[in-house]
Amino acid sequence: MDTQSYMxxxxxxxxxxxxxxxxxxxxxxxxxPCKTDTGFPGLGFLEKNTENRHxxxxxxxxxxLWLAKGLYERKRRVISVELPKVYREGWRTVFGADANVVDxxxxxxYYYGLGSQMLHFDSPENLEIAQIVxxxxxxxxxxxxxxxxxxxxxxxxxLVERLDCLExxxxxxxxSGLNAFQLWExxxxxxxxxxxxxxxxxxxxxTDLQA
Amino acid sequence: xxxxxxxxxxxxxxxxxxxxxxxDVLTxxxxxxxxxxxxxxxxxxxxxxxxxxxxxxxxxxxxxxxEENLQRVRKGDLKxxxxxxxxxxxxxxxxxxxxSRLQKIEKxxxxxxxxxxxxxxxxxxxxxxxxxxxxxxxxANTEVYxxxxxxxxxxxxxxxxxxxxxxxxxxxxxxxFLRVKERQENILVEPETDEQREYVVDLxxxxxxxxxxxxxxxxxxxxxxxxx
Amino acid sequence: MFCEKAVELIRELHRxxxxxxxxxxxxxxxxxxxxxxALYDFIYIFDSFIISHNSATEGKSELIPTxxxxxxxxxxxxxxxxxxxxxxxxxxxxxxxxxGSVLPTTIRFHMxxxxxxxxxxxxxxxxxxxxxxxxxxxxxxxxxxxxxKSLYIEVRCLKxxxxxxxxxxxxxxxxxxxxxxxxxxxxxQLIRQGVLEHVIS
Numbered sequence: 092m093d094t095q096s097y098m099x100x101x102x103x104x105x106x107x108x109x110x111x112x113x114x115x116x117x118x119x120x121x122x123x124p125c126k127t128d129t130g131f132p133g134l135g136f137l138e139k140n141t142e143n144r145h146x147x148x149x150x151x152x153x154x155x156l157w158l159a160k161g162l163y164e165r166k167r168r169v170i171s172v173e174l175p176k177v178y179r180e181g182w183r184t185v186f187g188a189d190a191n192v193v194d195x196x197x198x199x200x201y202y203y204g205l206g207s208q209m210l211h212f213d214s215p216e217n218l219e220i221a222q223i224v225x226x227x228x229x230x231x232x233x234x235x236x237x238x239x240x241x242x243x244x245x246x247x248x249x250l251v252e253r254l255d256c257l258e259x260x261x262x263x264x265x266x267s268g269l270n271a272f273q274l275w276e277x278x279x280x281x282x283x284x285x286x287x288x289x290x291x292x293x294x295x296x297x298t299d300l301q302a
Numbered sequence: 303x304x305x306x307x308x309x310x311x312x313x314x315x316x317x318x319x320x321x322x323x324x325x326d327v328l329t330x331x332x333x334x335x336x337x338x339x340x341x342x343x344x345x346x347x348x349x350x351x352x353x354x355x356x357x358x359x360x361x362x363x364x365x366x367x368x369e370e371n372l373q374r375v376r377k378g379d380l381k382x383x384x385x386x387x388x389x390x391x392x393x394x395x396x397x398x399x400x401x402s403r404l405q406k407i408e409k410x411x412x413x414x415x416x417x418x419x420x421x422x423x424x425x426x427x428x429x430x431x432x433x434x435x436x437x438x439x440x441x442a443n444t445e446v447y448x449x450x451x452x453x454x455x456x457x458x459x460x461x462x463x464x465x466x467x468x469x470x471x472x473x474x475x476x477x478x479f480l481r482v483k484e485r486q487e488n489i490l491v492e493p494e495t496d497e498q499r500e501y502v503v504d505l506x507x508x509x510x511x512x513x514x515x516x517x518x519x520x521x522x523x524x525x526x527x528x529x530x
Numbered sequence: 531m532f533c534e535k536a537v538e539l540i541r542e543l544h545r546x547x548x549x550x551x552x553x554x555x556x557x558x559x560x561x562x563x564x565x566x567x568a569l570y571d572f573i574y575i576f577d578s579f580i581i582s583h584n585s586a587t588e589g590k591s592e593l594i595p596t597x598x599x600x601x602x603x604x605x606x607x608x609x610x611x612x613x614x615x616x617x618x619x620x621x622x623x624x625x626x627x628x629x630g631s632v633l634p635t636t637i638r639f640h641m642x643x644x645x646x647x648x649x650x651x652x653x654x655x656x657x658x659x660x661x662x663x664x665x666x667x668x669x670x671x672x673x674x675x676x677x678x679k680s681l682y683i684e685v686r687c688l689k690x691x692x693x694x695x696x697x698x699x700x701x702x703x704x705x706x707x708x709x710x711x712x713x714x715x716x717x718x719q720l721i722r723q724g725v726l727e728h729v730i731s
Contacts, residue, residue: 095550096624098409099617100470111613113544120537131595137531161602163597169595259495278730281679283717285724286628291548292637292722362664383681390678390715397671400663404671408623432662439655444619447648452611455563457570460608468612 097288106207114256116202119157123175126151128168156208163212172212174220183223190230195255201226202255231258238248239265243273330364334392337361341399343522346479346529348515349472350406350414350523355430357432361396365389407437410472412465415441441465474516481510491517532569532603536562536610543617551621554642559611566607571599622649626656627672630719673718683714685726694720 093168102114109115131146138146146152154162154170162170176182177198186193206224210217238250239262251262274280328336333509340354368389375382376396407414407429415437429437439523445465453461493500505511510530521527546552600731616647622645626631631653638646661668674710696716704710709729720726 095549097621097625098405098624099547099549099620100613103470104473104475105608109470110609111470111616113540113613113617115614116537116610117544129595131599132592134599135595154656157606159597161605162598169598232669236621256639281676282685282730283676283714283721285729288549288624288628289722291550291629292634312607359664360592362669366664387678390674390681393669394674394677397669397674400669400671402685404659436655436659439651443648443651443655447619447644448612450644451615451642452559452563456566456608459606460566460604463608463612468616481644 093253094102095287102204106210108208111182115204118201118208118256119155119160121156121201121205122153123156123159124151124173125154125159125170127170129170146167156205160208160211165213172209174209174214174215174216175205178206178216178220178223180216183219186223186227190227194253194259195227196253197230199255201257203257232261235262237242238262238267239273240269242266243269328360333357333360333364333393337392337395337399339525339528341395341402342405343401343529344402347519347522348474348476348478349519350410350428351405352426352428353403353430353433358396358400358430361392365396366393368392403433404436406472407433408440410469411437411440412469413445413471416466474519475514477512478515478518479510479512479530480518480522480527481530482507482527486521487528489517489521533606533610535565536607536614539614540610543614549621549624551618551637551640553640554618554645555614556642559614562607562611566604569604569607573597573600573604618645619648623650623652625668625699626653628722630672630723631657671685673715673720675718677715681714682711683717684729685710685712685717685721686729687725689725691720691725 099113099277100109100111102112102118103109108119127148130148132252133144134146135141135143138150138152154163159170159172163172182198199205206220209220214220224244235254235258238247242250247262251259254262271280274282336354336357340351340357344351368385372382372385372389375385414429418427418434418437421427427434439506449461450462453463482505485507488502490500490502505527515522518527522529535558539555539562540637542552542555544665622641626638626649629637633649641649656672660670663669663671687704687706687708687710690706693701694704694716695701696713702710702712717728719725721728
C-alpha cells in the first residue's frame, strides 16, 4: 500500500541472500557446528579453552553461517559443516509426523531460512532437508493463514510466539490485510490518518520523558 | 484499492466536444481508461514497466483543462463540486501511478539504469527522461554518501560496492492476478514441483488467472492481459 | 570473535522495525572501521611474510586458511556497515514522504552531516522530478495518498498551528481543539504530521 513509506530490503528467496537485507544478516549470524579440516595458524586466541597459538586440524567449533559459507570449499577441505539438530533425521521424523505441534520460534527462529542455507554445503542429506523444510511449511501454512485472516481484535500472541520468522512476516501481512478490509467495511478506508512514523516518534518521546 | 474511477466518463459533454478539435483521437473517457490500465499494471507488476509519458502528459493537460473550465463555473454551482471531485479523483490515480513508478525506480535503481544502458537504440525506453535523471541522481547521491561516511575509511580493496550485486533485483517469479483482454493460445507454464511437468494453457478472453509474473510479462507489455 | 560490533549495528535497526530513525551510531561505526584496519594490517603482514619467504612454499599454503578467515571477517564488516547505512537511507527517504521537506529538529538531530546532505539532495531530485510533470506548477505526488471520497472533510485541531490559508484565499486560525470543515486536499499533510485529525461521524 501507498501508506507505509519505509520499505526495508526484503530477505532473499530460497538459497539466495540479499546483501543489504537486515533479516538476512541476522540469519547468517546463526551458529553452526563445524570441524576444521586444516590448521588455522595464529588463530588460537579464538578458542577460549586453549593456550594454543594455532587452531589445529580436526578442531570442533561453532561458527556463524556467514563464516562457514566464506570458508567452505567443495574441492578443498577447509572446514566441514555438520547439520544442526533440527535438520537431522531424528527431528525430521518429528516434523514429518505433525509439524503444527513444533515451536518453530524456539527451534529457529530462522528454521526455513537456515534450512535453505544449509543446502550450500554438500551434505548427503540435502535432498531430505529440502523436502522436510518444504513439507513443514506446507503443513503449517494453512493454520498460519487461517488464524491471520480470522483473528480480528483477538490476542494472537500465544500463536505468533511459536512461529518462525518467515511465518511471522506472513502472519503480519495477513493481519494488516484483514485490518484494512475491516476498515473498508466500516467505511473508514478513506479516513486520513497521522503517519505511523509520526505517532511512534511522539510515543517514544513520551517514554523518554518518563524514563 | 477501495475506489475505482468507475464514472470517469462523467466529464461533461461540452468538454468532450472541445476535445474533438485536438489532434488526439482519444476521448477523455478513453484517456482515463488508459490511465487506469497503466496504473493497475504498474501497481501490481513486480518490475518497472515501459513509461507512458505521453499518456501522463495528456492527462495532465486534461486536468488543467478541467481546472480552467471550473474557474468559469459560478461558485456554489452543484456542477462545480462534481467537477472538482472528478479532478481530485483523476489526480489521485495519476499521482498513485507515478508514485508506484518512482518507488520501483528507487528500489531497483542500479538494475533500472543498467537496463537503460543496455537498451538497443531503437527500443523504447523504460524510463521517461525525467525519471532517468532522477534515477541517475539517486545512484550518484547514494554512492557519494556511502563513500563519504564509511567506504573511504576502509582498506583499499574494499572501498567500493557493486550496487548491481548489492541491491536486489525485482522478483519476477512472484504471482499476479490477471484478466485476459485478448485470447492467448499455448502459454507455457513452468512446473512448480519436481513431480510436475511443464504444460501449456489457453487463456480465454475475459477469464481471470493467478500466475507467475515471469510467464505473462510479455503479455502485460503488449496489453493482451490486465493485472488486477 | 570478530564482527560482533558490526552485527550490533544491524540489531539496533532491526529492533525498530516500524522505520523510526535511531541516532546515528558514530561510535560503533568507528570501532568497526578500526577492527577492519587491524584485520587488514594483519593480512598485509602475513602477505609480506609469505613474499619474503617465497622459497618456503610449505609455509605459504599453511597460512592461506588464516588469511581467508580474516578476509571473510573484513567482508562481513563491510556488508554490515553498508547495510546499516543503506537501511538508514530508506528510513530517511520515508521521512520525506511522511513529514514533508522540513524535518523536526529532534529527527535531524539523529542524522549525521552526510545523511542531511543525502536528504537535501533527495529532496531536490524529487522536487525537480515533480516540477517536470505537466504545467508550470508540476504535480505534487507526495499528496493524494488515498483515494478521495469527498471534497471537504471535518478536521479537529490537535495542537496550535497558527494561521492557515485555503484555496480561495480565506485565512483560518488552527487553534487546539477547534474543529473545521476544510478542502481535503489542503489538509492531507497536516493530518499526516499529526496537527489535524480527520473526524468521521
